[in-house]
Amino acid sequence: MNKWIKTGGILLLVCILIIPLAACGKEEMQKVRIAEVTHSIFYAPQYVAIEKGFFEEEGLEIDLKTTPGGDKTMTALLSDGADVALVGSETSIYVTAQGSNDPVINFAQLTQTDGTFLVSREKIDNFNWDMLKGKSFLGQRKGGMPQMVGEFVLKKHGIDPQGDLELIQNVDYANIAPAFAAGTGEFVQLFEPTASIFEQEGKGHIVASFGKESGHVPYTTFMTKSSYLKENSETVEKFTRAIKKAQDWVQEQSAKETAKVIQPFFEDTDLETIEMVVDRYKSQGSFATDPILDEDEWNNLQDIMDEAGELPKRMDYKQLVNTEFAEKVTK
Incomplete structure (x- = not known):
């Protein structure tokens, strides 16, 4: 019995000595x-x-x-x-x-x-930006980059965001897609993959890219x-x-x-x-x-x-x- 206890003690001591050395060899993340x-x-x-x-x-x-x-x-x-x-x-x-x-x-x-896309509720074969005039547009949160880029692009195409269309900006970011799916807005500004998923499900159609329009x-x-x-x-x-x-x-x-x-x-x-x-x-x-x-x-x-x-x-x-x-x- 004493022999096994002695052997076990030696093995335990060896393990105690080896483990720290192995740890030292590994660079800390x-x-x-x-x-x-x-x-x-x-x-x-x-x-x-x-x-x-x-x-x-x-x-x-x-x-x-x-x-x-x-x-x-x-x-x-x-x-x-x-x-x-x-x-x-x-x-x-x-x-x-x-x-x-x-x-x-x-x-x-x-x-x-920019990473957002303009999505239309109805399918449009030959889209041009003037088609937004007089329509309801569900935009992004005021003060955020998506909203600012969105308005920049609209103005670039001669559209006054406040006067030429009905701009909806009282919907929280997380609820923009559900709000559009529920019937709010004729156009909406969406990120991927939501824009593509909506297109696949027939809930909307991607007609333009804000990223292409706004530059780097x-x-x-x-x-x-x-x-x-x-x-x-x-x-x-x-x-x-x-x-x-x-x-x-x-x-x-x-x-x-x-x-x-x-x-x-x-x-x-x-x-x-x-x-x-x-x-x-x-x-x-x-x-x-x-x-x-x-x-x-x-x-x-x-x-x-x-x-x-x-x-x-x-x-x-x-x-x-x-x-x-x-x-x-x-x-």
């Missing part, structure tokens, strides 16, 4: 908490970066949560509930205009066009507080490199391959629909090909905000945009 403004196929490269292990290759562990709405997303970031926010760049302008000792900095761009803007970017950027510069660089790897992968692969990779994030959407949406966004250049937010895009964003009467004041590009990491990983 750095956790990064991302708050995304919505969960959308529009953000395909982000999900590719997670699913293909590009973040993991950089030693990063991603904790992703959806915080619906720009206000909730920025609250999560500012209150240290998240390290990085994926949201429209206009939110960084709003926060800075309100006064902040710790400015929010845009460091990596994910999408470079920093529609959705990764941003963080200036303090986090300074204290975790190596982490931010690794994060940006993972995003660039994903952007390259999405550009090189077919829409079908991308759809297969991101399907686990959209279990309620069939593969064919995901593929169709990815192809639509990719073909119109919605996915940024690199994480660099350039100055022309920044100025276009502020022009759109100004046109909508939502720009508190013009913000200098270098004040709220840091391209150091994006440029480094793109070289």
Whole structure:
């Protein structure tokens, strides 16, 4: 009996010594908490970066949560509930205009066009924008990028959003699609995959793309507080490199391959629909090909905000945009 006790004790001691040594050989993963403004196929490269292990290759562990709405997303970031926010760049302008000792900095761009589509209740073979005049248009939340881009495009086509049509803006973002399905509005501004699903179900018909009409803007970017950027510069660089790897992968692969990779994030959407949406966004250049937010895009964003009467004041590009990491990983 004593012999077995002695042997067991030796084995236990060996295990105690080996386990810490094995643990020391493994590099500790750095956790990064991302708050995304919505969960959308529009953000395909982000999900590719997670699913293909590009973040993991950089030693990063991603904790992703959806915080619906720009206000909730920025609250999560500012209150240290998240390290990085994926949201429209206009939110960084709003926060800075309100006064902040710790400015929010845009460091990596994910999408470079608007992601919404104009959906008509009735099928239209030869659509032109004048067809909206005198009609009811269910738009997006006032002050958000979809609404501002929507009005910008209407004005571009000679339509006064307040005078030439009935603009409906009193419906919450989450209820816009159900409201249209229930009979509100003759036209509606919708994101994918809802727009395509409505088309498949005969509830509406896609007639135009706001993304094609509005040009390049920093529609959705990764941003963080200036303090986090300074204290975790190596982490931010690794994060940006993972995003660039994903952007390259999405550009090189077919829409079908991308759809297969991101399907686990959209279990309620069939593969064919995901593929169709990815192809639509990719073909119109919605996915940024690199994480660099350039100055022309920044100025276009502020022009759109100004046109909508939502720009508190013009913000200098270098004040709220840091391209150091994006440029480094793109070289």
